[in-house]
């Protein structure tokens with residue numbers, strides 16, 4: 001990956017994925033990297049931190065000043081109620097899109113989720129032609145769909161190019177929402193639980209692949225390419241037995 005002359009803002013940059021995107025940009029020598037988050041989880045003198053709430057446009061406008069490329073990775077953690085998901089993932093995303101348009105940001109890359117097409121039924125070999133589901137199994141999934149639609153519908157407005165990336169469950173070092181619980185269960189000897197016949201396969205996406213997809217989207221999303229207005233699933237390769 002090559003250094004660019006862009007200025008990056010990682011919204012949710014203090015989270016698991018966001019911080020890796022920040023580190024990846026810094027590792028290739030990017031000089032203009034900033035973070036917008038409701039909390040600060042790490043220190044780095046090369047990064048400008050904007051502490052604010054994505055639901056407040058005035059906070060976002062300050063952070064978007066002079067920025068060319070925004071990665072939107074913010075979302076409430078798993079297991080919360082519809083209201084908080086709606087306010088951050090839908091209202092907050094809408095405000096971020098408005099702030100990007102008003103601030104003449106050039107690129108907005110949204111982190112969506114493969115769960116927007118999942119209603120609990122098996123999906124085998126699914127691709128981006130799959131429709132959104134009628135009934136989501138979880139309020140998080142529904143609000144990720146609405147956030148994605150909001151981002152994609154603004155592609156091309158005031159020179160803003162947008163795309164959406166849909167990883168499956170993300171795993172890797174520093175992940176704290178899912179895998180530590182599975183490890184704890186395993187250490188406690190709770191390893192006899194089985195879904196269905198035991199032949200089920202499930203998609204997970206390794207953190208480096210998710211980061212790579214985000215950086216590629218930023219590097220390649222130019223007018224006239226296929227990326228603006230597009231949505232992509234981000235997978236490892238083959239699903240794994242689960």
Ligand code: NAD
Nearest residue numbers: 012014015016017037038053054073074075113168169170
């Ligand atoms: P995370 O919880 O580690 O990071 C999210 C960040 O968003 C946190 O730093 C949090 O402080 C910030 N945030 C939350 N509410 C905010 C608000 N109101 N204003 C500003 N910042 C706020 O989550 P993650 O695992 O890094 O996930 C990143 C993105 O990837 C999310 O959009 C999530 O929906 C998506 N995603 C995650 C997974 C996964 O398995 N972790 C899978 C698919 C998609």
